[in-house]
Amino acid sequence: MDLFSNTTNLLPYDGETLYYGHILSISEANRYFEALMHNIAWQHDEAIIYGKHYITKRKVAWYGNENYNYTYSNTTKQALPWTPELIALKQLVENITGTQFNSCLLNLYHTGEEGMAWHSDDEKALGNNTIIASLSLGAARKFSFKHKKTAEKRDIILEPGSLLVMQGTTQTHWLHRLPPTKTVKNARINLTFRSIVY
Numbered sequence: 001m002d003l004f005s006n007t008t009n010l011l012p013y014d015g016e017t018l019y020y021g022h023i024l025s026i027s028e029a030n031r032y033f034e035a036l037m038h039n040i041a042w043q044h045d046e047a048i049i050y051g052k053h054y055i056t057k058r059k060v061a062w063y064g065n066e067n068y069n070y071t072y073s074n075t076t077k078q079a080l081p082w083t084p085e086l087i088a089l090k091q092l093v094e095n096i097t098g099t100q101f102n103s104c105l106l107n108l109y110h111t112g113e114e115g116m117a118w119h120s121d122d123e124k125a126l127g128n129n130t131i132i133a134s135l136s137l138g139a140a141r142k143f144s145f146k147h148k149k150t151a152e153k154r155d156i157i158l159e160p161g162s163l164l165v166m167q168g169t170t171q172t173h174w175l176h177r178l179p180p181t182k183t184v185k186n187a188r189i190n191l192t193f194r195s196i197v198y
């Protein structure tokens, strides 16, 4: 039995997304935020859309068990080996979710003006009904879901030190995004633990 089983599904149908709230104390969340700011190999993300090359303001980093090649937005990333902080966080998230993860995509949003557009994490490498565990550090930000057919929406505030888990058919039927906002001035780090199936 997991310790956090009293969570409810944020989505009304066609998927399961659980918000576990704080899984780290404020001081632990601050300590990890500072450590990851300095110790992660942050790089600007690249995408090739209709043949045009884009570089994002947001920074990303990709870590994993092996040298996974991971392709999205027409660019291929290679995973770096886990750092001690990432191993500790992965362990914590695995204990709570009862699931093993073999990789983690990190995002660094320097201010509220950086976000992520509507998408679903439905790359082939994640397989069907994948489970993605999303840990937030730094600034609290709004996170939104939109159903692909009905356009029904759900919003949630992701607090620092909190865990959100997207599973079941969430990626098949729902888009999600991190909307940009002028009111947030501070940086946020998000870690999405994932399982690459090949």
Ligand SMILES: O=C(O)CCC(=O)C(=O)O
Pocket (backbone or CB within 6 Å): 105, 107, 116, 121, 134, 143, 158, 176, 178, 190, 192
């Ligand atoms: O920053 C977030 O909370 C979400 C990031 C995300 O959706 C992704 O990396 O696929």
Ligand SMILES: [Fe+2]
Pocket (backbone or CB within 6 Å): 119, 120, 121, 176
């Ligand atoms: Fe995503």
